[in-house]
Amino acid sequence: MIVSGMVRMQIGMESGVADVLRAYGKQASPADIKKVVELCYAEGLPQLTGNYIIGGAFESPASLAETTKTVLALLELAPGMLDISTTFIMPLPGTEIYQHPEKFGITLEDRECLTNLEDFPVNHTEALSLPEICMARSRLITAVSNKMKQQFKEGLIPKTRIYTDFKLAFNYGIAAGYLKFIYAKDPIMVAYYQKLIEYQGLLREWHELSEPEKNNAVIQMIPDFSLLDINHFSPVELDILAGAGRFTIAETAARLNCTPADLNIPLKSLSDRYLILFSAFI
Incomplete structure (x- = not known):
C-alpha cells in the first residue's frame, strides 16, 4: 500500500492493557500493536495515527500508568511517525457497553451523551471519578507532547520524515501532530521547507x-x-x-x-x- 501511495494509516490502539483490549473485543494485543508500529516505521510509512480511550473499560490509575508507558514506548520506536490522539468513551445505543456498562466497570452519568463534545466524559469508573478521567486525559496529552518535543530537540526525527510531513501538508493539507504542534510553531522552519518543496x-x-x-x-x-x-x-x-x-x-x-x-x-x-x-x- 505504501508503494501505491498510502501516506497515512489509522488504527484503534485504545489501551495499553491487554485485558481492556479484550473487553472491547479487540483481537490485537499491545504486543501486536507494537509490531505494527515497528513494521510501518521500517517500511517508511509517513504517518500512523492511533487513538486511545481514556476512562473506558476498567480504567484505573494502574491502567492509565500502563497505557502512558505503552504510548511513550511506541513514540520511542517511531520518532516522527506516530500521531497519537485521545478520546473519552462514547457508548452507542444498542451496544453491549451501553446496555450493560457495569460489565465494563463503568457507570454512565449521561446515557444520551448530551454533555459530550469530545472534551468531556459521560461516565466514571469504579476507580476514577469523572473529573479524574478529565485530568487523566490531560496528563497523557502532556506526556505525549513532551515526548515529541524531546525527540525533536534531540534530533531523533529523521530529516526525511520532517520533509515528508511538510510536503503532505503543503500539497494535500494533511497535517499530523508533529507538524501542527512542533514544526509549524517555528516560522523560520516553515519558510525553509516551503522553499525546499517549492523549488524541489x-x-x-x-x-x-x-x-x-x-x-x-x-x-x-x-x-x-x-x-x-x-x-x-x-x-x-x-x-x-x-x-x-x-x-x-x-x-x-x-x-x-x-x-x-x-x-x-x-x-x-x-x-x-x-x-x-x-x-x-x-
Missing part, C-alpha cells in the same frame, strides 16, 4: 551535498534578516549569511581567508537551524 530539485539541504558540491554549491539564505537575532550568531556565520545568494562555498571561504572544509561546521549549524539551502546556480 533546485534547492538542496546540507546533508544532501556531495563532497564536490561542498565546494561549488551556492549558499542561499531562506528567512529575511528581520526574523533573526544577530546576537545568536558567530562572526563567521554572519559573514556567510551576508554573502548568501551571491557566492559559492569556495568563494565564501576565499573571502574569509579559510578553506571550504573550514566552513563545514558553521554551514551545518546554519542548515540545522533552517537558515540556508544550497543551489547549483546563483
Whole structure:
C-alpha cells in the first residue's frame, strides 16, 4: 500500500492493557500493536495515527500508568511517525457497553451523551471519578507532547520524515501532530521547507551535498534578516549569511581567508537551524 501511495494509516490502539483490549473485543494485543508500529516505521510509512480511550473499560490509575508507558514506548520506536490522539468513551445505543456498562466497570452519568463534545466524559469508573478521567486525559496529552518535543530537540526525527510531513501538508493539507504542534510553531522552519518543496530539485539541504558540491554549491539564505537575532550568531556565520545568494562555498571561504572544509561546521549549524539551502546556480 505504501508503494501505491498510502501516506497515512489509522488504527484503534485504545489501551495499553491487554485485558481492556479484550473487553472491547479487540483481537490485537499491545504486543501486536507494537509490531505494527515497528513494521510501518521500517517500511517508511509517513504517518500512523492511533487513538486511545481514556476512562473506558476498567480504567484505573494502574491502567492509565500502563497505557502512558505503552504510548511513550511506541513514540520511542517511531520518532516522527506516530500521531497519537485521545478520546473519552462514547457508548452507542444498542451496544453491549451501553446496555450493560457495569460489565465494563463503568457507570454512565449521561446515557444520551448530551454533555459530550469530545472534551468531556459521560461516565466514571469504579476507580476514577469523572473529573479524574478529565485530568487523566490531560496528563497523557502532556506526556505525549513532551515526548515529541524531546525527540525533536534531540534530533531523533529523521530529516526525511520532517520533509515528508511538510510536503503532505503543503500539497494535500494533511497535517499530523508533529507538524501542527512542533514544526509549524517555528516560522523560520516553515519558510525553509516551503522553499525546499517549492523549488524541489533546485534547492538542496546540507546533508544532501556531495563532497564536490561542498565546494561549488551556492549558499542561499531562506528567512529575511528581520526574523533573526544577530546576537545568536558567530562572526563567521554572519559573514556567510551576508554573502548568501551571491557566492559559492569556495568563494565564501576565499573571502574569509579559510578553506571550504573550514566552513563545514558553521554551514551545518546554519542548515540545522533552517537558515540556508544550497543551489547549483546563483
